[in-house]
Amino acid sequence: MGKGNKSEDESSWQKYGVPLYGAAWVPPAAAVKEDSAAESETPASDTVNRHVVLAGGGGEGHSGIPNAILLSAFDFESNSLSDQPVAKHGTASDLPYRIAVHPGGEGVICSFPKSCRWFEWESATSTDKHTLSLKRSAKVLEQLEDVGQQLAMTFNDDGSLLAVGGEDGKLRVFKWPAMESTLSEANAHNSVKDLDFSPDGKFLVSVGSGPGRIWNVATSTSVASLPKENDEIFGFCRFSRTTDTDQVLYITAMRDKGGCIVKWNTTSWKRISSTHVVRDPVSAFNVSPDGKLLAIGTIQGDIYIISSASMRVQTVVRKAHLGLVTALAFSRDSRALVSASLDSSARVTLIKDKKKDGMDSLVFHACKNKFSNYLRFVSEQPNTPQATSMSILLCMPHDLRSTSDSQIVKFPSYHLIHGIT
Structure with a gap:
């Protein structure tokens, strides 16, 4: 099992002056659309995932800490994040809490205390090498105005559906970009904590208080309930492919002994296994696009990277952040993991290519x-x-x-x- 800490490579860890709640990689379609020639001449590994988008701030009040959506550049060769954001969009007194990036590169949706807003990528006109920026779109998401705080947001793989889950327990699914409602469930949970679409696009999973729920996307109905066992509290959920035709579902659960990952069969919706991973509460979770790795962030600022094949911890980054980890996202090629924290820092952890550890x-x-x-x-x-x-x-x-x-x-x-x- 590999170990590390944030001092191993300070250039991959940067502080940006605002507590961070959301983090995602900018899709290749957005990052290189302003220069198609560069895309054709540069190896894919150099053009993919050059930017990360971060969201956070000090919230309402007079804390002096701004609220903003940030863009930072990441250089794979030097394993370094830009020490300053390459673009910054202030959001006044509204705290940007959760973000969901459209997989086709159209833009990013962000949840605020009362509503959700859509932002678009744009090319900067300066001669600086970082040419990507962000602007608020003229498109107003009327269906998500005055809906209260949304705690979870996600697009399906092809970007044709958007799901949002609220602090009030309401689950909504819309066709994108038409914003035509396909599902509206007022009492999906007491509060919706997390959402994810299956890779084949057939199902949506939601977790909150009580059992997890599986929704059939085509019929917009609940088709399965995922019960908790004993003292479990479900936290985060992610589908993942195991082969081209098979998929699996992971849900994090807190028990008296610590954080666990529960694996579910996506045909019978029965438990396959439950693996204890950490003692500390899990504060962030994600799965790599290739399905080979799982990542957990804890309230102590640690990051655990786990092999999905063996469910063994492959790498631990102790004190990756000084505060709790709020968000984790793998790059599209599964080469890197970006993490964000309440301590105002973002970090990129490169994934070591090792078939066996130790x-x-x-x-x-x-x-x-x-x-x-x-x-x-x-x-x-x-x-x-x-x-x-x-x-x-x-x-x-x-x-x-x-x-x-x-x-x-x-x-x-x-x-x-x-x-x-």
């Missing part, structure tokens, strides 16, 4: 063929010096199960592997 990677991945040959040798000649020399305690990794079962059975204690020479 000693699994050190010995097994690097020496797979040699190890397979060694297994065969010691199973046939268990009394040789090679088989009785120094011992290394290791667990058999899954990708070595290509070694035949008969070979494993012949070696009576394959968790205790003797010296490999």
Whole structure:
């Protein structure tokens, strides 16, 4: 398991002067639309996810802390966030709380204490290399005026539907961009905490007080209830693909022993597993677009990155932030994770490409063929010096199960592997 802290690379961690509540990557379509030639000449990895959008502030009153939506630039090569926002849109006394970026690059919707507003990307006219900016759209979301604080907002994968969930427990789904209502449930929960569409677009999950709920998008009806167990309190929800045709649902749950991730079957809507991850309460959660990683942020400012295949913690960033983590978002290519915090900081954590962590990677991945040959040798000649020399305690990794079962059975204690020479 990898470990780190925010001092490992200060350039990937920046403070922007306002408590942050929302964070997302700007879609490639928005980031490069002003220069299609650059998009064709520059490798995709260099043009994708160059900007992050952040939202937050001090709220109403006379705290002296402004409210704003910010754009910051991220350089993958140097692993650095811009030390100042490259664009800033002030929102007066209204605190921007949650944001949802349209996947097609059209803009970003932001929730405020009483309503939601739509903002559009625009190209800056200066010669500065950062050419992306943000402006309030002339488009008024009349259906989301005077609706109170919305705590959750999300688009479906193709951007044709928008779901919003309110502090008052009301769930709304609209066709985008027409804003034609397709679902309006006044009492979905006492308060809607989180929402997510399934990758195939067929379902919407909502969590709040009480059980989670599954909604059929086509019929606009509730089709399943996801019950809590014992003292659980559900927090966040995300669908994810496991293959091109299969998908899974994750819901975070707090118990007396700490934060857990519950995995659900998306056909039967039954629990598959529940994995305890952290002692501290979970304050943010997300899943990588490729479905391989889960990320958790805690009230202590720590970040945990978890393998979806093994449900084991792959990386821990201790004190990634000095305050609680409010938002997490993976880049579209799953190469990086942006996080935001009440301490006014944003951070980008690069995802290390490792198939196995710790000693699994050190010995097994690097020496797979040699190890397979060694297994065969010691199973046939268990009394040789090679088989009785120094011992290394290791667990058999899954990708070595290509070694035949008969070979494993012949070696009576394959968790205790003797010296490999």
